[in-house]
Amino acid sequence: MSRRDREALVRADGLLVGYTGEPVSPPTTFRLDPGRALALVGLNGAGKTTVLKAVLGQLVPVGGTLEVLGRPVDERSVAFRRDVASVLDVDAHFPGLTVREHLDLVARGHGVRDADDVVDQAVADLGLEPVAEHLPSALSSGQRRRMLLAAALVRPRRLLVLDEPEQRLDLAGREDVVDRLLEEKEAGVGVLLATHDPLLLEAVADRVLLLAADGARRVSAAEAARELGR
Numbered sequence: 001m002s003r004r005d006r007e008a009l010v011r012a013d014g015l016l017v018g019y020t021g022e023p024v025s026p027p028t029t030f031r032l033d034p035g036r037a038l039a040l041v042g043l044n045g046a047g048k049t050t051v052l053k054a055v056l057g058q059l060v061p062v063g064g065t066l067e068v069l070g071r072p073v074d075e076r077s078v079a080f081r082r083d084v085a086s087v088l089d090v091d092a093h094f095p096g097l098t099v100r101e102h103l104d105l106v107a108r109g110h111g112v113r114d115a116d117d118v119v120d121q122a123v124a125d126l127g128l129e130p131v132a133e134h135l136p137s138a139l140s141s142g143q144r145r146r147m148l149l150a151a152a153l154v155r156p157r158r159l160l161v162l163d164e165p166e167q168r169l170d171l172a173g174r175e176d177v178v179d180r181l182l183e184e185k186e187a188g189v190g191v192l193l194a195t196h197d198p199l200l201l202e203a204v205a206d207r208v209l210l211l212a213a214d215g216a217r218r219v220s221a222a223e224a225a226r227e228l229g230r
């Protein structure tokens with residue numbers, strides 16, 4: 001394996017993902033390097049989330065090879081849990097903790113030393129100040145989504161996996177996410193996302209992989225954004 005290959009955060013080769021042994025999308029081949037962003041696009045049901053679940057170790061691939069951080073996925077390993085942050089479409093939060101308490105718990109649970117500063121920054125970046133002391137039940141769906149995104153940003157990470165981070169966000173929220181993801185890339189984090197948002201594609205994605213029934217192929221961000229904008 002070359003040094004470049006060893007440094008890849010994700011390498012998929014002929015990857016087939018699906019449920020009960022049945023692939024839901026064509027084989028996909030891609031790699032993601034530090035400081036880069038790869039976007040998966042495609043129609044509803046094309047298999048984007050399923051690919052992300054395989055990368056996160058929530059599903060065993062049906063075929064092909066998949067390596068994350070240089071080895072087959074083992075989501076139980078300490079290194080994997082330390083280095084991989086994700087936000088899927090799951091409302092994963094503690095109902096009895098305020099926004100700030102939730103973020104603080106995530107940061108401290110991951111051993112972040114300057115947790116107070118990191119949490120303050122994420123609260124500000126995601127526009128959560130007005131609701132920082134609120135319980136999740138008192139948040140709008142977009143504010144809850146912002147909290148979940150913030151939770152991924154208060155913990156250490158080398159790889160950030162996001163499933164449609166634009167969901168339920170207003171334009172200002174989507175612009176906040178763009179700004180944060182550009183900072184993530186700048187800091188050397190690799191970003192793997194599924195999205196339907198032309199803004200994210202054009203502003204953040206370095207590569208775009210289109211999943212379609214007749215095969216997966218690379219398209220330009222502009223081409224994908226045009227398709228999605230229709």
Ligand SMILES: Nc1ncnc2c1ncn2[C@@H]1O[C@H](COP(=O)(O)OP(=O)(O)OP(=O)(O)O)[C@@H](O)[C@H]1O
Pocket residue numbers: 019024042043044045046047048049050051194
């Ligand atoms: N738990 C499951 N068991 C069986 N099939 C599933 C399961 N979850 C999803 N599928 C099927 O897998 C296919 C791909 O779903 P997936 O959620 O990956 O699509 P997607 O590209 O993320 O779509 P969307 O744009 O709607 O989020 C769909 O046909 C879906 O019905």
